Amino acid sequence: MRPAFQQLLLRRLHEKADRPVFTVVHRTGSKPTTDLTGAVMLDRVVHMQTVWREVCGQEPTTVVLAFLHGELFLTSLIAGLLSDVTVVPVALPRLGADSDRLRHIVQDCGATAVFCNAEQTENLYRALTLGDEADLPCPVAGLDADGTVTMVKKGAAHRPTAVPGDTFGPTLIQYTSGSTRLPKGVRIFAEQIMTNAELSRDRFGFGEHTRFVNWLPHYHDMGLMGGILYPLLHGGYSIQLSPFDMIRKPAFWLKCISDFKATISGGPAFAYSHCLAHVSDKDCEGLDLSSWGFAFCGAEPVPADLLPAFRRRFARCGLRPEAVLACYGLAEFTLYVAGENELEAPPESEENTHPCRLTPGTRAGLRIFDPHNCTPVADGTKGEIWLRGGSMGRGYMNLPDETAATFDVQANRTADDPDTEGPWLRTGDLGVIIDNWLYITGRIKDIIIANGMKIAATELEWLASSLHDALNPNAAAAFMTDPGVSGHAVLLIELKSAKSEIEDPDRLKQVIAKAVAGEWSIKLDDIQFIPRGKLERTSSGKIRRQSIANAWRNDHSKRKIGTEAAHGMKVGL
DSSP, X not given: OHHHHHHHHHHHHHHTTTSEEEEEEOSSSSOOEEEEEHHHHHHHHHHHHHHHHHHHOSOOOEEEEEOOSSHHHHHHHHHHHTTTSEEEEOOOOOTTSSHHHHHHHHHHTTOSEEEEEGGGHHHHHHHHHTTOTTOOSSOEEEEOTTSOEEEEEOOOOOOOOOOTTOSSOOSEEEEOOOSSSSOOEEEEOHHHHHHHHHHHHHHHOOSTTOEEEEOSOTTSHIIIIIIIIHHHHTTOEEEEOOHHHHHHXXXXXXXXXXXXXXXXXXXXXXXXXXXXXXXXXXXXXXXXXXXXXXXXXXXXOOBTTHHHHHHHHHGGGTOOGGGEEEXXXXXXXXXXXXXXXXXXXXXXXXXXXXXEEOOHHHHTTEEEEOTTTOOBOOTTOOEEEEXXXXXXOOOBTTOHHHHHHHHSBOOOOXXXXXXXXXXXXXXXXXXXXXXXXXXEEEEGGGEXXXXXXXXXXXXXXXXXXXXXXXXXEEEEEEEESSTTSTTEEEEEEEESSTTOOOSOHHHHHHHHHHHHHHHHOOEEEEEEEEOTTOSOBOTTSOBOHHHHHHHHHHHTTTOOTTSOOOSSOOOOO
């Protein structure tokens, strides 16, 4: 399948030899846009492949791409896909953090070399050596704007262990952001990319007319697959923004959609709430969002009131209500699982999340199972979301036990529901199907147990945030005080902005504690209001509840449940 995949990529580049396949856009600077035509990309790809051979030898096996947003990453990605190498896109390590994460990825995938922007070479070198300059796991090569190698830090190149049955290695390894400290690498082959691209095409109408404005990180499945590869594979065109430009000024994202007449764009729930909070009426002047046919929202549970509020707010700019939709996907399934245009309102429900619309095409490979006895449950019953189909990745790198427990699961058949043939992918996500709508309610590991009930952490977080406008429901961590003790929990929740104020925080804590106790009989042993951006996050911006919980428990290891919380502790910083 890899040759067929490569032939399709080449055909798309040749078809657009004199037209842009990518436009890189910058919010500031002397050159706001750079068009990359198919011919330009082909020339740069050939040059990049030559550079790789100079650094790695004749047959580089696994190439880690640690680039900033922009042209060098796009060129390197396509060069890798058109070569018989494995491409591993990664996030740059933050200053003073994430070094162990990057080193883990490089060693786990058996990288032949790490390539980065020239100005990042020293930072990458320090991050990978962790202070021991003699212990560089593989060469680090810095490239300047035209792809010329300007600096190489030498290290011993590795070779990953071959997996029986693989003619080629994985086309891509997508490292999950995860809720724990060290990520897992999902092995994605050309077959999965082609299958998921077709699935996405049928749901989102990808084609030659597609104009995709992508600000999502290129190392994350939603930005990498949906925002870069799928438009290219289907003959479309994508406009690439820096994630930082969108976060610093969300109106810039909407302006690009308007200016480029984008048909598809989207992001996690925080992007939509960010627009509602920080895009002014003046920013909306002149915006035309009528071309925006698919405004997708996913990657995390979507608060029930968020998308209706976004529709109302930007209807004045021509945004059609049915264009705004919730979707669901994960790296283990390459990207897309479910979500369609919402031609009708979801059914009334007690759930606090906005659902994804299901159709026969997406529902065929998605079921809700009881996670304990591995039997399917009826619609309307909560359980774990299981998936099957050709988009399923081929397991995790170097984790055979987790691969078997996640990617090769067989269900227990029941007499009244024999259609359970696997293998299934266990997502670890909790959900419920109501009238062909899928509600994502939380994660199995993010459950709080009280009096026999299992409450998703997000439910508690959203209840608390509803009690004061300054609290951010998308930036909170609720977890059990002690995993072995039912009915006790902790809530850490960020303020929405640096300007947010709570006049009487002690009084608000009492109100929250009373509401949570009344709803679920859960006693909150600690409630903390955290400055914006201070809770530990994954590389894709999700809250690391499990890591935060472990840090909190370590700092409170001598504290008995119910005693006063210590003050001034740092949480995942």
